[in-house]
Amino acid sequence: MTLMDHLLERIALDGPISVADFMTECLLHPTFGYYTTRDPLGTQGDFITAPEISQMFGELIGLSLAQSWLDQGRPDPFVLAELGPGRGTLMADMLRATAGVPGFTDAAQIVLFEASPTLRDIQAQTLSGYQPRWVDSVADLPEAPLFLVANEFFDALPIRQFLRDGTGWRERLIGADGNTLTWGLGPQSDQVALMDRLDDTKDGDLVELCAAAIPIIAVIARRIGTHAGAGLIVDYGDWHSLGDTFQALHGHTHTDPLDKPGQADLTAHVDFEPLAIAARAAGCAHTRLTPQGIFLERLGIATRAQSLAATLGGSKLEELVAAHRRLTHPDEMGNLFKVLGLYPSPSSPPPGLEP
DSSP, rough: OOHHHHHHHHHHHHEEHHHHHHHHHHHHHHTTTTHHHHHOBSSSSSSHHHHHHHHHHHHHHHHHHHHHHTTOOOSSSSSEEEESSSSHHHHHHHHHTTTSSSTTTHHHEEEEEOOOOOHOOOOOHTTTSOOOOEEOOOOHHHHHHEEEEEEEEGSSSEEEEEEEEEEEEEEEEEEETTTTTEEEEEEEEEOOOGGGGGGGTTTOOEEETTHHHHHHHHHHHHHHHOOOEEEEEEEESSSSSSOOOOEEEEEEEOOOTTTTTTTEEEEOOOHHHHHHHHHHHHOOOOOHHHHHHHHHOOOOHHHHHHHTTTTHOOOOHHHHHHHHHHHTTTTTHHHEEEEEOOOOOOOHHOOOOOO
């Protein structure tokens, strides 16, 4: 049996499924799920993330969090956490860059939230010198000062899609036609979570909801608001969802999300607005949403690139220049990716960001 067989069987028994259910099956099915069966990262995988592009990204993230730790009186112990750590590259770069901050590494308890058994094994190898531990739920993060990064984590959480129809909404669903998955629409219904969107949408507009993100951000914000800390949420997306952003990536190429269930990475742009609202409701301050390129330039990525360039030549130097451009240029990741910072009021926001 394949995941396609499983999905067709499920739809035949229960009827069309939501985009959220489809994403959950495709990414996390215990036998056929994309994340549970492979390492999806790098040139041999389906996509590449900022930490895999250059060490500069993780170094600057780490130093931003370390400065927040210093500004808040060096709490000891504290939790240094990452959601969706990939191969552990970002955390390793953070720890290497902050090794020179007196007391930081000694006070840090490394905690990782990762759903993929394959990636957990790789993270264990990458971070073998730091004794990380893993949690199965964000709710299991210790009640302690929390300094956290989530890079390209929220984009993989399951979304639902709704099409405006008069004063109501029709959910976009996935059904079947023979052995092929197809798109369809559910009946018109009221959606309490979308009542406020009737004011800024029109018939035919599509809005995406990521209900799974809200309890996660609430836990993080409560820890930071109660115990001190800082959070850096880095992802592609914007403020206020509008339009279809659901996409699949296979072999670094965009593909039809319904074509290769379980074999392609599925993501959607992050709507940062409800994350910020949930953080405030949980007692935590948040920064302005800032393009990744601006954030990294404020932290000194140009100076760091020049320092690294002084020891390089030939193709290695060309790779460094290309990496700097990819991370910061508005036509690359610089504007598509955004950064939202969380911090306890009345502390200062994490360096690189503004209140």
